[in-house]
Amino acid sequence: MALPSFPAAWRVTTLALCLVLGMPAWAHPSAGATVLAQAETAPPPAARAREGVDVGRNSAFAKLVPADEIEAAATKQYNEMMRTAASQKALALPDHPQLQRLRHIAQRLIPFAYEWNPRARQWKWEVNLLTNKQVNAFCMPGGKIGFYTGILDQLQLTDDEVAQVMGHEIAHALREHARARMGKGAATNIGASIVSQLLGLGDLGRTVASYGVELISLKFSRDDETEADLVGLELAARAGYDPRAGVTLWKKMQAANKGAPPQWLSTHPAGTTRITEIEKALPLVMPLYERASKD
Numbered sequence: 001m002a003l004p005s006f007p008a009a010w011r012v013t014t015l016a017l018c019l020v021l022g023m024p025a026w027a028h029p030s031a032g033a034t035v036l037a038q039a040e041t042a043p044p045p046a047a048r049a050r051e052g053v054d055v056g057r058n059s060a061f062a063k064l065v066p067a068d069e070i071e072a073a074a075t076k077q078y079n080e081m082m083r084t085a086a087s088q089k090a091l092a093l094p095d096h097p098q099l100q101r102l103r104h105i106a107q108r109l110i111p112f113a114y115e116w117n118p119r120a121r122q123w124k125w126e127v128n129l130l131t132n133k134q135v136n137a138f139c140m141p142g143g144k145i146g147f148y149t150g151i152l153d154q155l156q157l158t159d160d161e162v163a164q165v166m167g168h169e170i171a172h173a174l175r176e177h178a179r180a181r182m183g184k185g186a187a188t189n190i191g192a193s194i195v196s197q198l199l200g201l202g203d204l205g206r207t208v209a210s211y212g213v214e215l216i217s218l219k220f221s222r223d224d225e226t227e228a229d230l231v232g233l234e235l236a237a238r239a240g241y242d243p244r245a246g247v248t249l250w251k252k253m254q255a256a257n258k259g260a261p262p263q264w265l266s267t268h269p270a271g272t273t274r275i276t277e278i279e280k281a282l283p284l285v286m287p288l289y290e291r292a293s294k295d
């Protein structure tokens with residue numbers, strides 16, 4: 001395709017790197033003992049669960065690969081992408097209104113990310129906009145966010161919808177889906193060579209290159225996608241963005257799919273199941289949205 005011909009290699013890795021990280025601080029109900037202690041004096045709180053969505057712990061497989069290595073690799077790759085885009089005049093400058101809009105939305109979402117992954121507090125979050133017709137967006141491990149102008153323009157996304165896309169991508173990072181996939185690969189030997197490079201050689205250049213090759217075949221599982229939808233909905237709701245935009249977003253994606261299928265859809269099927277699941281989760285997050293500051 002003609003347009004901003006970013007090198008195929010990084011287009012590929014970007015997609016693949018629609019990656020992730022995480023470890024919810026609230027993790028698991030250490031509440032048992034407390035509940036018992038209170039039982040004599042107060043009626044047992046029926047559901048003392050945390051408000052919002054419930055997706056359980058991060059995958060244990062993630063622990064097999066060091067988070068800082070993945071984050072460092074992602075950072076290097078992200079910087080290379082941005083450098084390449086800049087050299088092709090395809091990187092939006094700081095005064096670009098759409099970039100300012102994205103950064104504003106990110107600023108509102110990010111404080112709510114920490115609860116899902118303590119590392120996120122230290123991440124050097126970045127948000128950039130690439131002038132490219134692809135309908136695509138990503139958040140790499142370590143909080144490196146990229147949007148393509150195509151997704152904003154072609155789908156005419158509202159701020160609420162942008163927050164859903166961004167929340168979804170950030171959720172992949174917080175939940176460490178990429179790290180878990182790599183860990184799982186190591187555990188099953190399939191990705192052992194990649195992981196040993198990652199762990200041992202310290203040759204980041206080679207690691208990143210290997211990553212790209214390996215990750216292209218790593219499409220996130222349906223479960224990972226559902227998780228990212230739910231966590232994204234909650235992040236957006238807490239930040240004051242209407243969770244019902246999750247439904248309109250996916251309907252727009254579906255409609256767009258009738259023409260040339262958006263890039264994002266190749267990794268994010270916009271089936272009716274997805275929309276139904278989002279609708280089902282709305283009651284969990286609407287109260288958060290209603291109480292949230294809308295500034």
Ligand SMILES: [Zn+2]
Binds near residue numbers: 267
């Ligand atoms: Zn996804």
